Amino acid sequence: GAVVSQHPSRVICKSGTSVKIECRSLDFQATTMFWYRQFPKQSLMLMATSNEGSKATYEQGVEKDKFLINHASLTLSTLTVTSAHPEDSSFYICSARDQGQGLTEAFFGQGTRLTVV
Amino acid sequence: AQSVAQPEDQVNVAEGNPLTVKCTYSVSGNPYLFWYVQYPNRGLQFLLKYITGDNLVKGSYGFEAEFNKSQTSFHLKKPSALVSDSALYFCAVRDIKRGRRALTFGSGTRLQVQP
Numbered sequence: 001g002a003v004v005s006q007h008p009s010r011v012i013c014k015s016g017t018s019v020k021i022e023c024r025s026l027d028f029q030a031t032t033m034f035w036y037r038q039f040p041k042q043s044l045m046l047m048a049t050s051n052e053g054s055k056a057t058y059e060q061g062v063e064k065d066k067f068l069i070n071h072a073s074l075t076l077s078t079l080t081v082t083s084a085h086p087e088d089s090s091f092y093i094c095s096a097r098d099q100g101q102g103l104t105e106a107f108f109g110q111g112t113r114l115t116v117v
Numbered sequence: 118a119q120s121v122a123q124p125e126d127q128v129n130v131a132e133g134n135p136l137t138v139k140c141t142y143s144v145s146g147n148p149y150l151f152w153y154v155q156y157p158n159r160g161l162q163f164l165l166k167y168i169t170g171d172n173l174v175k176g177s178y179g180f181e182a183e184f185n186k187s188q189t190s191f192h193l194k195k196p197s198a199l200v201s202d203s204a205l206y207f208c209a210v211r212d213i214k215r216g217r218r219a220l221t222f223g224s225g226t227r228l229q230v231q232p
Binding site for chain 1: 149151153158159160161162163166168207211218219220221222223224225
């Protein structure tokens with residue numbers, strides 16, 4: 001099946017710094033990718049929809065200046081957590097669909113555990 | 118708005134016994150329904166989906182799910198549980214009519230299979 005690779009899998013950063021997370025579709029092109037956030041023992045909450053070549057669509061309550069999304073190519077989307085604070089510590093997961101194959105299921109990256117100290 | 122409910126936070130079952138993880142959904146149109154499994158500190162792995170056709174869907178690792186339109190349910194089942202099935206399971210829906218491409222997830226159900 002389609003593979004989505006997310007990097008890094010784990011990152012620890014100091015409060016006030018920025019962290020970039022990459023999401024790549026390895027064997028298909030994805031015009032749309034999705035970024036989710038998962039708190040401990042909770043479900044995945046959609047943060048934003050990343051659109052190749054255009055601005056991302058953010059869900060209500062998600063600060064677009066805080067979570068910068070760039071989708072510069074058909075295989076790469078990045079999420080940058082700017083001026084990170086401890087409350088941004090969470091598990092971030094990206095996903096994409098191989099629309100070229102007409103597949104309806106989304107494939108997920110391995111996730112990134114962000115810890116802000 | 119579309120939504121998914123997983124009424125059980127945790128399901129405990131003995132190895133070799135059948136298991137069921139419940140899911141109900143709400144959408145305005147016809148649903149696309151999915152089950153995913155998550156192991157600790159990992160992303161989600163696709164198990165199975167219902168789009169149209171046969172109400173009984175078979176997926177990976179011996180799992181299956183039954184779509185019931187009248188009860189708006191999509192319960193996940195397996196005839197004989199394995200200890201290695203212990204994980205977090207998520208039901209998800211995509212609303213075709215609304216054209217929303219992102220999935221809406223249930224709260225998740227932790228499956229614990231005891232040896």
